[in-house]
Amino acid sequence: MIRHACSCTSAVLWLFLFLDRAEAHPHVWVTFHSEVLYTADGSMTGVRHAWTFDDMFSAYALQGIPHAKKGQYTREELASLAQVNMDSLKEYGYFTFARADGKKLKFSDPGDYWLEYKNATLTLHFSLPLKAAATAKAIQIEVYDPTIFVDFEFAKDKPVSVSGAPQCLLTYDLPHQPTPAEQLRLSQLDSDPLDASSSYGETFANKILVKCP
Amino acid sequence: MTRSRGVILTVLVAVILARAIDIVSAQAAPFGAPHPAGALSASGLTGWIFAQQAAFYRSLSGFIQASKEDGAAMWSLFGISFLYGVFHAVGPGHGKAVISSYLVANEETWRRGIVMSFASAGIQSVVAIVVVAIAAVLLGATATAIGLTVHIVEIVSYGLVILIGLRLLYVKGRGFLFACRELTWTQAPVLTLASGHSGNTFSLHPPRLGAMTMRGGQCMVEGCADHEHGFHCHDDHHASAWGHAHGPEPAELAGAGGWRRGLSAVVAVGLRPCSGAIIVLIFALAQDLFWTGVGATLLMGLGTAVTVAAIATLAMSARQIASRLSKARAGFGVLTMRAIEVGAAALIVAFGTLLLAGYMASEQLWMFTG
Numbered sequence: 001m002i003r004h005a006c007s008c009t010s011a012v013l014w015l016f017l018f019l020d021r022a023e024a025h026p027h028v029w030v031t032f033h034s035e036v037l038y039t040a041d042g043s044m045t046g047v048r049h050a051w052t053f054d055d056m057f058s059a060y061a062l063q064g065i066p067h068a069k070k071g072q073y074t075r076e077e078l079a080s081l082a083q084v085n086m087d088s089l090k091e092y093g094y095f096t097f098a099r100a101d102g103k104k105l106k107f108s109d110p111g112d113y114w115l116e117y118k119n120a121t122l123t124l125h126f127s128l129p130l131k132a133a134a135t136a137k138a139i140q141i142e143v144y145d146p147t148i149f150v151d152f153e154f155a156k157d158k159p160v161s162v163s164g165a166p167q168c169l170l171t172y173d174l175p176h177q178p179t180p181a182e183q184l185r186l187s188q189l190d191s192d193p194l195d196a197s198s199s200y201g202e203t204f205a206n207k208i209l210v211k212c213p
Numbered sequence: 214m215t216r217s218r219g220v221i222l223t224v225l226v227a228v229i230l231a232r233a234i235d236i237v238s239a240q241a242a243p244f245g246a247p248h249p250a251g252a253l254s255a256s257g258l259t260g261w262i263f264a265q266q267a268a269f270y271r272s273l274s275g276f277i278q279a280s281k282e283d284g285a286a287m288w289s290l291f292g293i294s295f296l297y298g299v300f301h302a303v304g305p306g307h308g309k310a311v312i313s314s315y316l317v318a319n320e321e322t323w324r325r326g327i328v329m330s331f332a333s334a335g336i337q338s339v340v341a342i343v344v345v346a347i348a349a350v351l352l353g354a355t356a357t358a359i360g361l362t363v364h365i366v367e368i369v370s371y372g373l374v375i376l377i378g379l380r381l382l383y384v385k386g387r388g389f390l391f392a393c394r395e396l397t398w399t400q401a402p403v404l405t406l407a408s409g410h411s412g413n414t415f416s417l418h419p420p421r422l423g424a425m426t427m428r429g430g431q432c433m434v435e436g437c438a439d440h441e442h443g444f445h446c447h448d449d450h451h452a453s454a455w456g457h458a459h460g461p462e463p464a465e466l467a468g469a470g471g472w473r474r475g476l477s478a479v480v481a482v483g484l485r486p487c488s489g490a491i492i493v494l495i496f497a498l499a500q501d502l503f504w505t506g507v508g509a510t511l512l513m514g515l516g517t518a519v520t521v522a523a524i525a526t527l528a529m530s531a532r533q534i535a536s537r538l539s540k541a542r543a544g545f546g547v548l549t550m551r552a553i554e555v556g557a558a559a560l561i562v563a564f565g566t567l568l569l570a571g572y573m574a575s576e577q578l579w580m581f582t583g
Contacts, residue, residue, distance in 0.1 A: 026267060027488050056274045059499040060492045064355035084357055151267070 026151035029054035032143060033155045036210050037127070038165035044139055044210070046107070046129035047096060052155070058122040078115035078122075085124055086113050094128055095145050095152065097205075100136035107131065137212060144205035152206055160208050173207035266300035269293055270489060273509065277497050280505050287505060294509040298516020301489060308333050308482030309521050311374055311564050313528035315478045318381050318557035320536075326529050329479050330522035336483025338514030340366065341490035342507055349498055363491060366484055371569040373481035378561030385558045389551040396544050489513070
């Protein structure tokens with residue numbers, strides 16, 4: 001009886017826990033362009049991103065960065081911030097997840113990165129080379145933050161492109177309305193939360209698909 | 214058995230109801246259509262709230278810029294900031310759970326629950342303003358330095374939450390053990406009495422007898438002069454007789470010491486500034502509108518306070534229902550209430566630990582800025 005009361009009480013209190021969990025909310029919005037890089041022989045070598053941050057986060061990131069002219073930042077003045085961005089993003093796998101015919105691909109350290117300040121927003125340019133070039137019929141690249149702290153959104157104009165492989169077909173998928181099965185899983189999040197390693201956030205990822213003959 | 218199950222069931226229902234009312238009341242709020250970008254995690258009402266607060270947040274930058282030229286836009290900004298606070302506080306952080314658990318564990322007064330909610334949200338706003346004023350305005354620090362400062366303040370805050378939880382767990386755990394011991398003391402005579410009767414009587418009467426002997430047990434304990442709390446034999450008409458068997462009396466709780474205790478929880482929770490407020494303040498600063506940003510931050514805090522107070526009030530009413538029901542069943546009722554208090558205290562420790570471990574509330578400002 002006592003045990004029963006205690007276990008029920010703990011169940012109640014776990015409910016309280018969920019008052020404070022489950023809904024993370026973004027504080028950073030990124031609209032992005034991505035270019036999938038191919039060599040002439042049809043193997044993928046990496047991805048080139050251009051991520052534009054929202055105006056509020058841009059102002060936050062620029063805080064304290066010395067610059068010669070008010071309201072203007074040169075690429076050189078932003079070099080140290082770009083370095084910080086790339087170093088910090090490493091922990092999150094650059095929010096870029098790729099698969100070749102279903103097999104996970106690994107990226108090596110990014111190169112050729114810089115920040116651009118335009119229209120009161122920052123754009124981070126960087127390329128993410130694959131550890132080993134991949135040849136596959138279908139390559140899928142997803143860009144998302146599993147913790148939903150950063151909201152990624154395809155840019156409105158020509159969000160994705162392929163370079164070097166004219167024979168490949170490129171499509172992309174916007175985060176979709178949840179299907180009934182996903183809706184069910186969402187409704188169970190409170191009683192059966194995601195564990196840290198869960199990749200459920202990827203359901204709502206921005207998907208890029210490249211199909212090569 | 215069924216009675217105690219009823220108590221627990223009621224608490225469960227109350228909590229679920231609390232959550233539902235919380236969401237529904239937000240739903241009924243009179244503003245615009247859902248944000249289409251909410252498809253990201255649009256799962257019914259939660260998704261809707263998520264989308265609303267995102268939409269409010271994103272509109273803040275436009276209102277801040279507009280208020281540069283247009284004084285009226287400032288009032289819109291303040292209105293939006295308030296609403297953003299209300300919606301935003303439904304998400305993680307902001308100490309709803311810690312404050313609610315604290316109130317449940319301590320059986321605090323309604324008034325104090327509301328005051329604590331507002332005070333913690335107020336401190337949260339002020340900390341954000343102070344951090345930005347010192348770091349950004351005075352020192353010209355970078356986002357990296359500000360992020361680090363926030364991170365350190367956060368760790369201190371979570372550490373304090375754990376300490377407060379541990380202290381409560383110790384105090385409430387002892388109360389629970391006392392209640393357990395009393396129950397076992399009183400069980401023996403009940404059984405002896407009951408075994409003298411037929412089996413039928415055994416199953417029907419023990420609760421009542423248990424209740425009576427339970428009181429006897431308490432009065433005997435009162436005889437122990439050196440017991441630190443001092444027990445009282447209450448009459449039936451005293452509403453809080455059983456609820457306070459091992460806790461301080463209401464008068465004691467409402468005294469100066471009680472407020473000081475509450476203050477420690479308020480400070481621990483309020484220390485951690487909201488990332489959104491920091492970003493808004495720095496954005497306003499970049500537009501040379503720091504004071505507008507301060508106003509917006511304070512109103513965000515007010516909105517947050519409303520949500521936290523609402524949830525805390527619901528948590529407390531759930532406890533009150535449980536305590537009213539448990540009063541009808543003296544021995545196990547007291548035990549159940551003590552168990553709820555211990556659970557709430559344990560939960561505060563759990564919150565602190567999870568927050569410290571970075572499992573909950575992933576508001577990492579340092580994702581891009583180190």
